[in-house]
Amino acid sequence: MKPKLLLLHVGGTIGMRPSDRGYSPCPGFLSQQIERTPEFHHPEMPTFELIETSPLLDSSNMTPSDWLPIAETIQEHYHDFDGFVVVHGTDTMAFTASALPLMLRGLRKPVILTGSQIPLCEIRNDARENLITAMLIAGYHRVPEVCIYFNGKLFRGCRSTKVSAHRFDAFDSPNYPLLGVAGTSIEINESMLLPSLESNQALQVQRLTTPNIGTLRLFPGITAPVVEHFLNQPLEGLVLEAFGSGNIPSNNRPLLDLLRQAYDRGVVVVAVTQCGHGKVSFASYETGQAMAEVGVLCGYDMTVEAALTKLFYLHSLGLDKQQIREMVGQNLVGELTR
Numbered sequence: 001m002k003p004k005l006l007l008l009h010v011g012g013t014i015g016m017r018p019s020d021r022g023y024s025p026c027p028g029f030l031s032q033q034i035e036r037t038p039e040f041h042h043p044e045m046p047t048f049e050l051i052e053t054s055p056l057l058d059s060s061n062m063t064p065s066d067w068l069p070i071a072e073t074i075q076e077h078y079h080d081f082d083g084f085v086v087v088h089g090t091d092t093m094a095f096t097a098s099a100l101p102l103m104l105r106g107l108r109k110p111v112i113l114t115g116s117q118i119p120l121c122e123i124r125n126d127a128r129e130n131l132i133t134a135m136l137i138a139g140y141h142r143v144p145e146v147c148i149y150f151n152g153k154l155f156r157g158c159r160s161t162k163v164s165a166h167r168f169d170a171f172d173s174p175n176y177p178l179l180g181v182a183g184t185s186i187e188i189n190e191s192m193l194l195p196s197l198e199s200n201q202a203l204q205v206q207r208l209t210t211p212n213i214g215t216l217r218l219f220p221g222i223t224a225p226v227v228e229h230f231l232n233q234p235l236e237g238l239v240l241e242a243f244g245s246g247n248i249p250s251n252n253r254p255l256l257d258l259l260r261q262a263y264d265r266g267v268v269v270v271a272v273t274q275c276g277h278g279k280v281s282f283a284s285y286e287t288g289q290a291m292a293e294v295g296v297l298c299g300y301d302m303t304v305e306a307a308l309t310k311l312f313y314l315h316s317l318g319l320d321k322q323q324i325r326e327m328v329g330q331n332l333v334g335e336l337t338r
Contacts, residue, residue, distance in 0.1 A: 012089025059089025
């Protein structure tokens with residue numbers, strides 16, 4: 001029997017149509033385009049059912065509360081389908097792809113997010129190949145984790161980030177190898193996949209609360225008053241985008257004092273690197289060790305998206321601050337390398 005897929009359309013460019021105000025979501029429009037495109041009905045394609053969320057969202061309008069319906073829909077239909085393709089906008093796709101692995105406990109089937117830079121309705125687009133190949137991977141390949149497929153490349157979801165607003169090659173996985181490539185054939189790098197879970201327990205969804213979590217990017221000349229304003233309560237967690245391998249101006253004592261005071265108030269601060277590739281290592285420089293001395297946690301090679309969603313997740317478990325700090329540096333779903 002052919003594999004059966006669930007296509008969950010939550011919005012994004014791929015299903016939009018032109019309007020007087022630019023491309024905009026339109027209920028039912030993607031379904032119409034798929035129905036009119038013969039390739040989706042080729043005998044070699046998996047069978048599929050399309051569910052559309054309401055309202056459809058430009059992904060720039062998505063919030064953490066919009067991740068839950070995606071996870072719950074997958075849970076509701078988990079035993080009815082062999083794999084899942086989430087049709088999503090590109091702007092915040094990496095955030096959703098970083099949150100879902102934490103929310104879907106016990107996942108043993110493919111969940112592939114994809115979208116496009118040009119809508120499917122346009123004569124020249126990247127939508128057709130992205131969606132068809134994502135469906136083929138979800139249907140015919142054993143990839144038991146949340147991934148992004150885009151422009152011939154399969155990424156681990158919680159290792160991905162958007163790197164271009166215009167190129168078809170819109171995503172990258174800066175610190176983890178590709179899980180697969182699609183050229184004349186689809187090749188899966190099985191050695192890089194998460195271990196397949198053997199348990200038969202039902203898929204469980206971890207709801208995420210909405211703690212006050214933020215990100216702050218360091219820049220030359222950043223002043224203590226700017227940081228002080230940002231660190232004011234009710235902030236509970238912060239992803240600090242540091243220089244290089246996790247460095248901060250170590251000669252800016254007021255700035256370091258503010259971070260220490262935030263630590264003492266219970267704010268969980270995690271440092272990731274601003275660089276496109278590489279990881280945080282506080283031991284490399286004196287300016288990095290200054291971070292550790294004021295209670296900032298090492299984010300290793302996590303992306304900003306992964307670190308942010310991880311803080312949402314850990315705060316949602318009802319853990320105390322010390323437990324959260326201990327788990328920040330643990331590899332939970334393949335989001336970091338130690």
